[in-house]
Amino acid sequence: RILILDFGSQYTQLIARRIREIGVYCEIHAYDMPTEAIKAFNPKGIILSGSPESVTDTVTNFRAPDCVFTLGVPVLGICYGMQTMAVQLGGKVESSNLREFGYAQIRARGHSQLLKDIADHVTDEGHGMLDVWMSHGDKVTALPPNFTLIAASENSPIAGMADESRQFYGVQFHPEVTHTKQGLYILQRFVHTICHCEALWTSQNIIEDSIQAIRQQVGDEEVLLALSGGVDSSVVAMLLHRAIGQQLTCVFVDNGLLRLNEGAQVMQMFAQHLGIKVIKVDAEQRFLTALQGVSDPEQKRKIIGNLFIQVFEEEAKRLDAEGHQRGTGFRWLAQGTIYPDVIESAGSKTGKAHVIKSHHNVGGLPEKMHLKLVEPLRELFKDEVRKLGLELGLPMEMVYRHPFPGPGLGVRILGEVKKEYADILRLADAIFIEELRKQGWYDKTSQAFAVFLPVRSVGVMGDARKYEYVISLRAVETIDFMTARWAHLPYELLETLSNRIINEVAGISRVCYDVSSKPPATIEWE
Ligand code: XMP
Numbered sequence: 001r002i003l004i005l006d007f008g009s010q011y012t013q014l015i016a017r018r019i020r021e022i023g024v025y026c027e028i029h030a031y032d033m034p035t036e037a038i039k040a041f042n043p044k045g046i047i048l049s050g051s052p053e054s055v056t057d058t059v060t061n062f063r064a065p066d067c068v069f070t071l072g073v074p075v076l077g078i079c080y081g082m083q084t085m086a087v088q089l090g091g092k093v094e095s096s097n098l099r100e101f102g103y104a105q106i107r108a109r110g111h112s113q114l115l116k117d118i119a120d121h122v123t124d125e126g127h128g129m130l131d132v133w134m135s136h137g138d139k140v141t142a143l144p145p146n147f148t149l150i151a152a153s154e155n156s157p158i159a160g161m162a163d164e165s166r167q168f169y170g171v172q173f174h175p176e177v178t179h180t181k182q183g184l185y186i187l188q189r190f191v192h193t194i195c196h197c198e199a200l201w202t203s204q205n206i207i208e209d210s211i212q213a214i215r216q217q218v219g220d221e222e223v224l225l226a227l228s229g230g231v232d233s234s235v236v237a238m239l240l241h242r243a244i245g246q247q248l249t250c251v252f253v254d255n256g257l258l259r260l261n262e263g264a265q266v267m268q269m270f271a272q273h274l275g276i277k278v279i280k281v282d283a284e285q286r287f288l289t290a291l292q293g294v295s296d297p298e299q300k301r302k303i304i305g306n307l308f309i310q311v312f313e314e315e316a317k318r319l320d321a322e323g324h325q326r327g328t329g330f331r332w333l334a335q336g337t338i339y340p341d342v343i344e345s346a347g348s349k350t351g352k353a354h355v356i357k358s359h360h361n362v363g364g365l366p367e368k369m370h371l372k373l374v375e376p377l378r379e380l381f382k383d384e385v386r387k388l389g390l391e392l393g394l395p396m397e398m399v400y401r402h403p404f405p406g407p408g409l410g411v412r413i414l415g416e417v418k419k420e421y422a423d424i425l426r427l428a429d430a431i432f433i434e435e436l437r438k439q440g441w442y443d444k445t446s447q448a449f450a451v452f453l454p455v456r457s458v459g460v461m462g463d464a465r466k467y468e469y470v471i472s473l474r475a476v477e478t479i480d481f482m483t484a485r486w487a488h489l490p491y492e493l494l495e496t497l498s499n500r501i502i503n504e505v506a507g508i509s510r511v512c513y514d515v516s517s518k519p520p521a522t523i524e525w526e
Pocket of ligand 1 (some may be wrong): 256301403404405406407447481518521523524525526
């Protein structure tokens with residue numbers, strides 16, 4: 001396994017994902033990880049990440065622990081990682097006012113194990129050139145003793161360095177981003193050829209290991225899971241079912257704010273098709289009653305979130321009491337926590353991580369019921385969770401479904417939530433998604449949904465005047481959901497959507513398309 005020491009770069013998670021893609025397990029830890037912990041981790045190689053900081057800054061002064069260079073394992077420094085390596089081993093780094101940001105061409109030099117015989121083009125003189133992505137201000141201006149130059153660009157005379165005898169490598173560019181065409185290959189070189197790590201991190205192996213680990217952890221005790229039908233909780237359900245079968249009980253809360261037929265689909269898939277024990281709680285009426293007269297979005301979110309916990313807790317206690325009569329009862333609560341959530345909470349302690357959407361825990365329940373937590377996805381990235389889902393037999397449409405917010409249609413009905421509105425919205429939303437899938441646009445968008453506007457607008461249908469509600473359609477393209485661009489859907493598709501929704505959904509007389517990007521607009525309307 002590979003250890004990645006994080007100096008706070010926005011690309012650190014990407015490095016980890018690439019290494020995992022290559023089939024090797026890795027973990028991200030803060031750059032100041034204690035020596036003992038590094039030794040206990042026993043890495044076969046260490047990667048030092050980039051950073052928004054400057055190596056020349058005497059205040060922050062982030063450095064790699066000395067043991068990184070004395071453990072006898074290969075080290076790869078990327079951007080800031082290379083610069084701190086240079087400084088710590090006796091080279092020199094200088095600040096420059098000129099930032100190099102974007103594409104660059106570098107010339108690979110010498111015969112380093114890392115870069116030899118890799119090139120995107122060969123010049124007339126026979127030099128191999130690489131297209132890479134750069135993002136830095138400072139640069140290495142003097143190599144440390146025993147290092148040789150392995151790459152150079154016009155702006156960065158020292159764009160790569162190596163000490164082959166100790167297997168220390170540094171690159172100024174970012175091999176982890178796809179703009180660096182040979183980046184994955186370069187990382188493969190480091191991980192496979194230089195660190196001698198085998199490609200053992202595959203979905204099949206992850207599943208087998210997880211199943212063993214779950215069995216060891218929970219033994220013959222009973223586990224409770226809040227199943228939402230989203231990817232993470234679904235994959236947890238599949239894994240636990242494989243590992244412990246009937247010791248798993250899932251609770252699925254229908255809050256009346258789900259998409260068309262969603263409750264029935266979840267039950268059909270998990271309970272009937274897969275034979276997983278799922279208890280469905282029909283709580284539509286309770287949610288609608290609690291939301292009556294409330295139109296403030298944040299208040300609606302709070303009410304929905306709290307009531308969910310309350311309903312889940314009641315059901316858990318009821319099932320637990322039944323279990324106790326049989327002499328069992330729950331000892332464990334399963335959660336779909338994934339690796340970015342773990343990095344985030346670790347990072348928020350050290351203040352080095354970035355803001356990633358926080359995980360929705362079933363708050364308070366573990367302590368109240370004295371439950372222990374089982375979190376089989378804690379080490380996995382979202383793309384790994386998806387692959388696992390497919391391998392475990394979940395259908396493609398489900399594994400790659402757009403995200404759906406916890407408060408569901410509650411934040412897509414503007415203002416007060418009513419059953420009448422939710423029913424209309426469900427139909428319109430289903431038509432939208434059906435057409436997107438049919439015309440090949442579903443996978444080209446990151447999130448798409450309909451929004452219900454409780455204002456009336458005039459129209460004519462046949463000879464009759466209509467005075468009915470408005471639906472707005474929203475479709476966005478995004479990578480991280482922090483920023484997003486509205487999807488440029490074809491006019492023909494919008495035309496079909498508008499015709500179908502107005503004709504097929506009673507209560508709608510007008511359809512709009514939302515052309516706001518994030519920022520300044522958010523993805524959801526509330
Ligand atoms: P915004 O609207 O903030 O949405 O641009 C970004 C992403 O977060 C989702 N979202 C939520 N998810 N509970 C959730 O679980 C919420 O209250 C919530 N609000 C927004 C939204 O669907 C999008 O994917």
